[in-house]
Amino acid sequence: MASSAAEPTRISQLATSIQEHTAKVDAYFRSHDLPSPSFDIDLPPDLPAEIRQSQNAILEATDELSDLMLGAQQLAEGFPPRHTSLISIQAISRYDIASKLAIDEEITFTELAERCQLPADDLTRIMRQAISQHIFKEPRKGYIAHTAASRVFIEASELKYWAHIAFDEVWQSTTHLLDALDKWPGSGEPNQAGFNLAKNLNVSFFESMKANKRREKAFANTMSYMQKRQGLGNTTSQLLSAYDWASAKKVVDVGGSLGDTCVDIVREHPSVQCVVQDLPEVITEAEKKASSETASQIKFMAHDFFQEQPVKGADVYLLRWILHDWSDQRAISILRNLIPALKNGANVIVQEFILPEPGMLPSYHEKTIRNMDIAMKAVFNSKERSIEDWKELFEKADPRFIYQSADVPAGSNLAIMRLHWEESK
Structure with a gap:
C-alpha cells in the first residue's frame, strides 16, 4: 500500500537521519579545528562517544538507503560483486605493494610494477580496482599515490x-x-x-x-591486531570497564595468544597477577614480544585447553574469543577442563559475540555478526551463539557454572558473560 502524502517515506527518513548526524559530526570537527574526513585523512581514533554514535547512525542509514536504491534485482545478484572486490586488497597484502611506494611519493604504475616484480598490465588493473575502493589514488593518468587507507598497510604492522x-x-x-x-x-x-x-x-x-x-604467526598477530584495532568494537577497553579486575589477585587468560589483554589489565591494575596460556609455539612468540614493564605481573605458560587446567585456585579464568572457535561438544570440553582448578566462588568471564534475534539490530551491524558466524563454520566448523545457546552450553558443561549476566558495553561488538562457580550445586 502506498504511503500517505503526509507521511515521510522510509528513504526520506533515512536521508534526514544522515543529514542530521552528518551535521553533528561536521560541527564537532569544525569546533575542534580538525580536518574534515577525506580519503587522504583518516578519522581520529579518540572521537567522543556521542560522535561515534552519530558515525554509526550515518553508516546504518547509508547502508539501508543504498540497499533500497539498489533494488531487489541487484540485491539478489549480490551487486556490487563483493567477492571480486577483495582481490586487490589480497594483492596489496600478498605482494607488500603499499611498502613499495613512499608515503608522499607519486610514481607510474609501470615503475610500481617493477618494484613489485609483477607484470605492469596486471598490476595496473588490480590497483585500479583498489583505487575504485579509495585504497590508493590516481592523481593523474598513469600515476599512483597513497590514500589514508593504503597507508594503513604501512603504519599498522600487524x-x-x-x-x-x-x-x-x-x-x-x-x-x-x-x-x-x-x-x-x-x-x-x-x-x-x-x-x-x-x-x-x-x-x-x-x-x-x-x-x-x-x-x-599470522593467526597470533591477527588476534593481537583485532584486539587493538580501534573502531572494530573488539578492544579490551570495554572489558576493563565491565568487570572489577582490582578485586582479583590472579587472572588466567585461557588461550590468551600474545597476552595483549593481560597487558591492558595489569597496566590499569598493578596488583593483579596474570597467567597467559596458549600453545607452546604461540607462547614462544608471546615471550619474544613481552615488555619488561609488565614482566613481574604476567607469566606465560604453554597449555592446551583440552587438557586439565594446571593453575589452581585463581580468582578469574578468562576465555576471550575462544569458545566460538569450537563446536558445542568441544566447547563443553574446554569448560569442563577448568573444573578441577576452580575454587568455590571463582569467576569465569567469557567474552564473545552473542547472535541477536533477527531484525533486532540495524542490518549494517547484523551483517557483521552473521558474516562472522559463516566464517566460523567455514574455517573451524564452529559457530557463533545466541544467549539461549550460551546458557544451554554452560548448563551442559556443568550446572555448577552459574550464569549471572551478559552485557554488551557501549561501542563493543562483544558481550561479556559472567559465570560464578558454586560447589554447592
Whole structure:
C-alpha cells in the first residue's frame, strides 16, 4: 500500500537521519579545528562517544538507503560483486605493494610494477580496482599515490597478518563451505570444514598451524591486531570497564595468544597477577614480544585447553574469543577442563559475540555478526551463539557454572558473560 502524502517515506527518513548526524559530526570537527574526513585523512581514533554514535547512525542509514536504491534485482545478484572486490586488497597484502611506494611519493604504475616484480598490465588493473575502493589514488593518468587507507598497510604492522588470515584462510574456506556441507552433513568436527577442502588437509585449522609457522604467526598477530584495532568494537577497553579486575589477585587468560589483554589489565591494575596460556609455539612468540614493564605481573605458560587446567585456585579464568572457535561438544570440553582448578566462588568471564534475534539490530551491524558466524563454520566448523545457546552450553558443561549476566558495553561488538562457580550445586 502506498504511503500517505503526509507521511515521510522510509528513504526520506533515512536521508534526514544522515543529514542530521552528518551535521553533528561536521560541527564537532569544525569546533575542534580538525580536518574534515577525506580519503587522504583518516578519522581520529579518540572521537567522543556521542560522535561515534552519530558515525554509526550515518553508516546504518547509508547502508539501508543504498540497499533500497539498489533494488531487489541487484540485491539478489549480490551487486556490487563483493567477492571480486577483495582481490586487490589480497594483492596489496600478498605482494607488500603499499611498502613499495613512499608515503608522499607519486610514481607510474609501470615503475610500481617493477618494484613489485609483477607484470605492469596486471598490476595496473588490480590497483585500479583498489583505487575504485579509495585504497590508493590516481592523481593523474598513469600515476599512483597513497590514500589514508593504503597507508594503513604501512603504519599498522600487524595488518599484513590479518590480511593473510582473512584472504588466504577465511575467504578461501568460505568458497568451499557448501562443498563441506555436502560431504559432511551435520558434522561439528573441526577437520571437516570448508578449510579442509580449500587446503586439501585432513587436520583442523589449529592442528595445521603446528606444521606451518607462517600460519601460526599470522593467526597470533591477527588476534593481537583485532584486539587493538580501534573502531572494530573488539578492544579490551570495554572489558576493563565491565568487570572489577582490582578485586582479583590472579587472572588466567585461557588461550590468551600474545597476552595483549593481560597487558591492558595489569597496566590499569598493578596488583593483579596474570597467567597467559596458549600453545607452546604461540607462547614462544608471546615471550619474544613481552615488555619488561609488565614482566613481574604476567607469566606465560604453554597449555592446551583440552587438557586439565594446571593453575589452581585463581580468582578469574578468562576465555576471550575462544569458545566460538569450537563446536558445542568441544566447547563443553574446554569448560569442563577448568573444573578441577576452580575454587568455590571463582569467576569465569567469557567474552564473545552473542547472535541477536533477527531484525533486532540495524542490518549494517547484523551483517557483521552473521558474516562472522559463516566464517566460523567455514574455517573451524564452529559457530557463533545466541544467549539461549550460551546458557544451554554452560548448563551442559556443568550446572555448577552459574550464569549471572551478559552485557554488551557501549561501542563493543562483544558481550561479556559472567559465570560464578558454586560447589554447592
